[in-house]
Amino acid sequence: MAHTIPQDILNALTDVDMPRLAAEPEIPAAVMVQGQRVPVCACGTVVMGSGAAGLRAAVELKRRGVDVAIISQSAWGGTSACSGSDKQTLHTANTSDRGDNFREMARAIRAGGAMDEDTAYVEAVGSVRAMASLQYLGLPLPQDDFGGTLRYQTDHDDVGRATSCGPRTSRLMVKVLATEAVRLGVPFYNQTTAVQIVVNGRNVAGILAIRPKSQTPDNPYGLTLFRCAALVIAAGGPGELYRDSVFPNGCFGSLGLALEAGVALVNLTESQFGIGTRREDFPWNLSGTYVQAIPYVHSVDGQGQEHNFLADTYRTTQELASNLFRKGYQWPFHATRMLDFGSSLIDLAIIRENRAGRRVVMDFNRNPQPVPGDLPFSLDRLDADVAAYLAQAGAVQERPIDRLRHMNPLSIELYLRYKVDIRRDPLEFAVNNQHMNGGIAVDSWGRSNLPGLYAVGEAAGTHGVTRPGGAALNAGQVLGTRVAEHIAASGRAQTAPDGGVEVPLEQALERIDRVLRPGSPLDMRAIKDEVQARMSDHAGILCTPDAVLQALQAATGLNQAIRESGISFKRGAEVARVLQWQQMALASQAVLAALEFYIRQGGGSRGARAICDPAGEGVPMARSGPLQDVRFRLERERDKDEQILVRLVGDTMQVSTRRNRRLDDSARPFFERDWPAWLTGAVFDLNRGQDA
Numbered sequence: 170m171a172h173t174i175p176q177d178i179l180n181a182l183t184d185v186d187m188p189r190l191a192a193e194p195e196i197p198a199a200v201m202v203q204g205q206r207v208p209v210c211a212c213g214t215v216v217m218g219s220g221a222a223g224l225r226a227a228v229e230l231k232r233r234g235v236d237v238a239i240i241s242q243s244a245w246g247g248t249s250a251c252s253g254s255d256k257q258t259l260h261t262a263n264t265s266d267r268g269d270n271f272r273e274m275a276r277a278i279r280a281g282g283a284m285d286e287d288t289a290y291v292e293a294v295g296s297v298r299a300m301a302s303l304q305y306l307g308l309p310l311p312q313d314d315f316g317g318t319l320r321y322q323t324d325h326d327d328v329g330r331a332t333s334c335g336p337r338t339s340r341l342m343v344k345v346l347a348t349e350a351v352r353l354g355v356p357f358y359n360q361t362t363a364v365q366i367v368v369n370g371r372n373v374a375g376i377l378a379i380r381p382k383s384q385t386p387d388n389p390y391g392l393t394l395f396r397c398a399a400l401v402i403a404a405g406g407p408g409e410l411y412r413d414s415v416f417p418n419g420c421f422g423s424l425g426l427a428l429e430a431g432v433a434l435v436n437l438t439e440s441q442f443g444i445g446t447r448r449e450d451f452p453w454n455l456s457g458t459y460v461q462a463i464p465y466v467h468s469v470d471g472q473g474q475e476h477n478f479l480a481d482t483y484r485t486t487q488e489l490a491s492n493l494f495r496k497g498y499q500w501p502f503h504a505t506r507m508l509d510f511g512s513s514l515i516d517l518a519i520i521r522e523n524r525a526g527r528r529v530v531m532d533f534n535r536n537p538q539p540v541p542g543d544l545p546f547s548l549d550r551l552d553a554d555v556a557a558y559l560a561q562a563g564a565v566q567e568r569p570i571d572r573l574r575h576m577n578p579l580s581i582e583l584y585l586r587y588k589v590d591i592r593r594d595p596l597e598f599a600v601n602n603q604h605m606n607g608g609i610a611v612d613s614w615g616r617s618n619l620p621g622l623y624a625v626g627e628a629a630g631t632h633g634v635t636r637p638g639g640a641a642l643n644a645g646q647v648l649g650t651r652v653a654e655h656i657a658a659s660g661r662a663q664t665a666p667d668g669g670v671e672v673p674l675e676q677a678l679e680r681i682d683r684v685l686r687p688g689s690p691l692d693m694r695a696i697k698d699e700v701q702a703r704m705s706d707h708a709g710i711l712c713t714p715d716a717v718l719q720a721l722q723a724a725t726g727l728n729q730a731i732r733e734s735g736i737s738f739k740r741g742a743e744v745a746r747v748l749q750w751q752q753m754a755l756a757s758q759a760v761l762a763a764l765e766f767y768i769r770q771g772g773g774s775r776g777a778r779a780i781c782d783p784a785g786e787g788v789p790m791a792r793s794g795p796l797q798d799v800r801f802r803l804e805r806e807r808d809k810d811e812q813i814l815v816r817l818v819g820d821t822m823q824v825s826t827r828r829n830r831r832l833d834d835s836a837r838p839f840f841e842r843d844w845p846a847w848l849t850g851a852v853f854d855l856n857r858g859q860d861a
């Protein structure tokens with residue numbers, strides 16, 4: 170039965186307001202370092218970032234009696250609060266008739282390789298608790314008549330473990346978690362941008378941040394030290410790394426910050442790219458029902474001439490339309506899906522159109538135009554899987570906009586909020602960078618190689634080569650909880666640490682001074698343009714060994730130039746951004762170093778990137794014939810078993826590999842045998858060395 174959803178329901182799920190933050194606590198203490206008066210706030214644990222992952226960690230820490238504070242560049246910034254898609258997805262164990270099998274789910278999560286088996290299992294088991302606790306806090310996940318969660322199939326998900334509150338699932342997660350953090354009285358320092366991890370000996374001693382509120386004549390940049398025994402990095406992904414990006418503006422993540430503190434990063438070669446509207450307008454993913462409605466995708470040239478370019482790719486109108494539909498749940502680009510007339514040929518064709526200077530749009534008022542010489546589009550001429558889905562969804566209306574409205578009215582509402590009326594106008598879009606699968610290397614408790622430093626959410630490099638849609642949000646919730654359990658059990662970070670921090674703070678200020686040089690010929694805008702162009706042009710979905718090597722050399726040269734000349738700035742208000750761009754330049758070198766290493770070792774196409782090589786075995790075919798210029802190397806099975814680590818040693822990126830951590834699939838827990846480890850806290854493995 171078709172329902173019309175009342176406007177107030179659509180509004181509530183689209184315009185998600187956030188709770189009011191409590192007044193910020195005063196920071197009464199300060200130290201004098203190098204003539205600057207730096208305020209010092211001491212607490213047991215600092216959580217850096219207030220996205221879904223950071224808020225989860227903070228709430229769970231507070232519940233366990235830990236003295237915790239949140240610092241955030243922007244309370245409701247970042248991807249959780251600002252990003253989404255048609256049905257933004259949370260991936261959790263399925264409530265099918267017989268219940269899910271966590272081992273099966275773990276296998277699915279790590280199926281793309283380069284992922285630790287323990288982490289995958291932890292995410293699978295933890296997903297039930299993550300979801301139930303979000304529901305307890307008020308997350309409105311949809312249910313059937315009997316309380317079962319409504320599910321669907323998404324990318325890299327053969328079972329249908331996805332669920333969603335609509336386009337704004339992660340913002341709603343931020344809302345319920347932030348409301349809880351406010352209720353629990355977690356101190357929240359907003360407009361506070363962390364710029365350097367302060368290390369004392371071999372331990373985390375705090376995090377140095379820049380706060381406009383703390384600016385005084387004897388503290389012109391507004392530096393503030395947050396002293397802590399444990400630091401949880403939850404700063405999200407490095408969205409600013411690419412020019413073509415669907416991240417919200419101002420997402421820098423923490424890769425450069427971590428590298429400078431000697432922290433190991435992992436799987437930086439692995440990212441996600443896919444179709445969406447760019448951040449210059451309104452950044453949003455065009456997955457799920459946007460393409461399952463099967464709109465007319467075409468390009469427009471400088472003279473306003475339309476080009477039915479997908480008809481050059483696919484052999485029949487049915488093949489074209491069916492692949493467009495499949496893009497809904499095969500959303501990220503994947504090299505092997507360029508073979509056998511698969512759905513990633515769409516991403517390739519879009520990139521080619523953009524490079525030819527044409528704008529690519531989807532028009533929801535028109536069905537796909539036919540492939541020359543073939544029959545017109547018809548809902549009666551679709552591949553069986555596509556026809557069955559649309560029939561079951563009741564999406565059999567004549568026009569794409571009506572099919573979309575029927576399947577997901579929220580997806581139309583969403584764009585209307587940003588003054589884009591897809592009921593009327595074609596929607597311009599492109600292939601963008603969307604997610605960093607790699608990040609800070611952590612063990613299954615979220616610990617990095619630096620004692621006291623933890624990472625959660627997109628900051629943590631816990632995903633392998635592929636990840637099922639929705640696994641990112643789940644991973645942040647699960648690891649956010651694990652980190653809190655571990656910190657609380659350690660007892661070391663319950664209260665603010667004692668001891669002087671003058672020496673490490675002095676070193677931190679010296680490093681900042683080396684970067685900030687008013688007379689430098691380098692400025693952050695030039696660095697931004699250079700880094701983003703290099704990454705989008707040479708480290709996007711199509712890579713060649715030569716271009717990646719040259720890009721790495723150029724990135725290394727840029728960082729050398731920054732070391733020699735620093736970066737100029739005009740106002741104190743710019744300083745945080747200048748430091749973030751310096752760290753982003755470092756992060757780009759790290760990504761390219763990992764990628765160049767992988768390609769040089771003979772690594773093939775996997776996940777987001779096709780490694781194009783004239784000697785490659787994979788040749789995508791189009792209606793017009795073989796696409797020799799994107800002939801690519803196939804993936805090698807053995808690369809799935811290991812992960813690439815990058816560390817900054819001196820001025821050099823040191824690249825190495827390690828095997829995936831294994832989990833004995835045949836081992837079964839046994840209550841009486843395993844209970845003591847839980848009772849004594851041995852389960853937290855506190856005496857084991859850091860092994861990330």
Ligand SMILES: Cc1cc2nc3c(=O)[nH]c(=O)nc-3n(C[C@H](O)[C@H](O)[C@H](O)COP(=O)(O)OP(=O)(O)OC[C@H]3O[C@@H](n4cnc5c(N)ncnc54)[C@H](O)[C@@H]3O)c2cc1C
Binds near residue numbers: 256639
């Ligand atoms: C368009 C789009 C659609 C997506 N759809 C899905 C989906 O359907 N399912 C899914 O699982 N994942 C999806 N993702 C990925 C997912 O949204 C993110 O991985 C996840 O929200 C990251 O959460 P986080 O808490 O780690 O980081 P974020 O939500 O990005 O939060 C980072 C926080 O850190 C703060 N911060 C950053 N730098 C600093 C600093 N230097 N100092 C202090 N604070 C700092 C920011 O202000 C922010 O509060 C999508 C991503 C995008 C871009």
